Amino acid sequence: MLQHIFKLIWKKKRSNFLMMLEIFVSFLILFAVWSLSVYTYRNYATPAGLSTERVWTVFLNYNTDQDSVLRINNELVTRHVQSIREIKSFSFAANNLPFSFSSSNRELEFKGKKVLSEIMLVGEDYPAVLGMSLSAGQWFSAADTVGGRRPVVITRHLARDLLGAEEPIGQQISLDGDEKRTVVGVVDYFRHKSSFQEDDNCFFEPAGSADYNLLLQVGTGANAEFEAQLAHSLQQLNPDWTIEIQHLDQMKDTQNQLVLIPILILFVVCGFLVFNVGLGLFGVLFQNISRRKGEIGIRRAVGATKMQVMGYFIGETLVIASFGIGLGFFFAIQIPLLHVLDVEASIYVWGILLAVLSIYLITIGCAFYPSRQAAAIYPATALHEE
Amino acid sequence: MIQLTSIEKVYRTDTVETLALNNISLHIDKGEFLSIMGPSGCGKSTLLNIMGLLDEPTTGQLSIGHQEIKQFNDRTISRFRNQKIGFIFQSYHLINDLPVLDNVELPLLYRNVSGKERRRLAAEALEKVGLSNRMQHYPSQLSGGQKQRVAIARAIVGQPEIILADEPTGNLDSTMGNEIMEILEQLNRADQTTIVMVTHDENMARRTHRLVRLFDGSLVSSNTFVN
Numbered sequence: 001m002l003q004h005i006f007k008l009i010w011k012k013k014r015s016n017f018l019m020m021l022e023i024f025v026s027f028l029i030l031f032a033v034w035s036l037s038v039y040t041y042r043n044y045a046t047p048a049g050l051s052t053e054r055v056w057t058v059f060l061n062y063n064t065d066q067d068s069v070l071r072i073n074n075e076l077v078t079r080h081v082q083s084i085r086e087i088k089s090f091s092f093a094a095n096n097l098p099f100s101f102s103s104s105n106r107e108l109e110f111k112g113k114k115v116l117s118e119i120m121l122v123g124e125d126y127p128a129v130l131g132m133s134l135s136a137g138q139w140f141s142a143a144d145t146v147g148g149r150r151p152v153v154i155t156r157h158l159a160r161d162l163l164g165a166e167e168p169i170g171q172q173i174s175l176d177g178d179e180k181r182t183v184v185g186v187v188d189y190f191r192h193k194s195s196f197q198e199d200d201n202c203f204f205e206p207a208g209s210a211d212y213n214l215l216l217q218v219g220t221g222a223n224a225e226f227e228a229q230l231a232h233s234l235q236q237l238n239p240d241w242t243i244e245i246q247h248l249d250q251m252k253d254t255q256n257q258l259v260l261i262p263i264l265i266l267f268v269v270c271g272f273l274v275f276n277v278g279l280g281l282f283g284v285l286f287q288n289i290s291r292r293k294g295e296i297g298i299r300r301a302v303g304a305t306k307m308q309v310m311g312y313f314i315g316e317t318l319v320i321a322s323f324g325i326g327l328g329f330f331f332a333i334q335i336p337l338l339h340v341l342d343v344e345a346s347i348y349v350w351g352i353l354l355a356v357l358s359i360y361l362i363t364i365g366c367a368f369y370p371s372r373q374a375a376a377i378y379p380a381t382a383l384h385e386e
Numbered sequence: 387m388i389q390l391t392s393i394e395k396v397y398r399t400d401t402v403e404t405l406a407l408n409n410i411s412l413h414i415d416k417g418e419f420l421s422i423m424g425p426s427g428c429g430k431s432t433l434l435n436i437m438g439l440l441d442e443p444t445t446g447q448l449s450i451g452h453q454e455i456k457q458f459n460d461r462t463i464s465r466f467r468n469q470k471i472g473f474i475f476q477s478y479h480l481i482n483d484l485p486v487l488d489n490v491e492l493p494l495l496y497r498n499v500s501g502k503e504r505r506r507l508a509a510e511a512l513e514k515v516g517l518s519n520r521m522q523h524y525p526s527q528l529s530g531g532q533k534q535r536v537a538i539a540r541a542i543v544g545q546p547e548i549i550l551a552d553e554p555t556g557n558l559d560s561t562m563g564n565e566i567m568e569i570l571e572q573l574n575r576a577d578q579t580t581i582v583m584v585t586h587d588e589n590m591a592r593r594t595h596r597l598v599r600l601f602d603g604s605l606v607s608s609n610t611f612v613n
Contacts, residue, residue: 004488004495011483298479301440302493302540303468305461380432380441383479 023324035351049189051131055248058214070209091123094211098192099251109174117201121211129217137169137185153185158201194255281366297382306375313371321363388414393446408603417578421591424600430584472541476553478533480525487521493544511539531562551583
């Protein structure tokens with residue numbers, strides 16, 4: 001039967017070519033959409049490595065760059081924050097707070113290998129505030145900096161990327177070519193840009209006096225009134241400071257929306273395109289079947305059952321779809337083979353599989369009704385209309 | 387072989403009811419060559435379609451080979467058509483996008499027959515109708531008579547017990563018509579195939595065993611010929 005279908009398709013190759021082209025284009029669109037979906041979902045399903053629950057950020061600006069004043073101010077803020085019962089833990093940090101719009105990248109080197117990584121300048125209590133846990137080593141403390149030692153905690157991704165198979169703890173890595181850092185701890189994940197961020201390189205080192213933004217872990221009783229009191233009390237420490245308090249979970253939501261909205265727009269546009277292709281396919285099949293009533297009649301007359309007629313037309317459409325998919329597959333597979341983008345190959349494999357499945361489902365969906373109509377034609381009527 | 391009892395066929399639309407066949411009772415013996423004549427629109431093709439299970443009677447009973455057809459489902463009817471009946475139509479009803487050999491193979495596609503066996507049987511059927519040199523031609527490359535011979539080959543490839551021919555010579559000139567008629571006579575004689583043929587041609591009808599005439603959906607006469 002398949003050979004029979006091939007012969008008929010080949011004979012009508014011109015009219016089938018357009019249908020195949022439509023399916024080819026749809027396949028590429030679906031491949032892109034599914035690959036992006038799988039990539040986004042995988043990132044979303046990856047542990048974040050930090051918790052935003054009841055974490056507030058205080059964007060502080062002392063409006064001075066004198067180191068001695070900065071240090072005094074930090075001391076003042078530390079004492080003040082420690083005196084507030086609702087604040088469970090706190091940490092100073094540089095501007096690139098999690099889910100903020102700031103980013104800071106540095107080049108790290110180990111045994112000649114160089115990689116770029118996000119640098120987070122943070123305090124000793126940073127993991128306590130964000131509920132982070134280390135998978136190896138420990139978080140740095142003041143004692144680690146004795147004798148000019150520069151301790152860092154790195155993510156597992158950075159360890160793999162920079163150190164390869166080497167045990168990370170105790171390794172000396174260079175920052176921007178010369179400054180040496182000692183790895184004292186490893187965290188498995190730290191996805192700080194959004195819930196959809198890919199697991200990436202990041203390392204943490206002790207904050208300096210110029211890193212005076214605050215991250216606060218507040219108690220369950222901390223409410224808007226407390227937030228206003230906190231802002232007010234900090235402002236009272238120095239009226240010239242600029243203070244802005246934000247909630248980390250809201251900051252995360254904002255970042256998530258910035259990632260999701262373009263993706264959703266893309267999905268809607270692609271969905272519309274695929275819907276149009278489906279509609280076109282449906283129309284072509286309908287027209288095709290009404291043009292081939294005589295053929296349906298003779299097939300029924302020589303013994304084809306309704307199911308066989310239906311199966312024949314669906315089968316024919318699936319074969320044409322398979323040609324479109326085959327052509328699309330040829331182009332799609334080039335992306336992982338040629339490493340066009342720095343994305344795991346399995347994501348493309350999933351993208352291809354899901355696109356194939358979607359195309360077959362769309363094709364069957366579009367072919368089902370016209371084919372059922374074809375099967376329902378009474379043989380005598382079909383032969384008479386011819 | 388074929389037994390029609392009080393067959394009625396009514397076509398209904400929202401406003402009109404047309405009686406196409408009125409109380410037709412007819413018995414056709416195995417190996418008989420029967421012709422049906424009558425003016426256009428008298429119900430000849432409808433009767434043939436009912437005999438071929440391509441259409442259902444509104445009332446009445448149809449038995450083929452002692453099997454009453456009424457209780458058959460689509461699958462059984464299709465299998466019955468495939469194994470017992472071969473059709474020949476005035477307008478051939480060949481699939482223009484398939485070569486002659488594939489057209490002839492068509493009934494075997496719906497049987498459990500291997501590709502090789504299908505080709506062999508189709509080639510054999512084409513040889514019987516004298517078209518073995520046209521197997522790879524397309525219907526558009528054939529004359530009317532050749533197309534009808536392909537249609538006959540398709541009808542006989544599954545070795546059916548019954549052939550139903552709806553004006554098989556209607557679109558052909560007399561020479562071609564005679565050739566087709568000879569093939570049908572040969573099939574009837576050699577294989578004892580029961581043939582029911584609708585025709586407008588009195589001379590062709592006289593070459594069959596029996597002629598029945600229809601008028602306004604009713605059977606009006608039956609003449610037996612000694613050939």
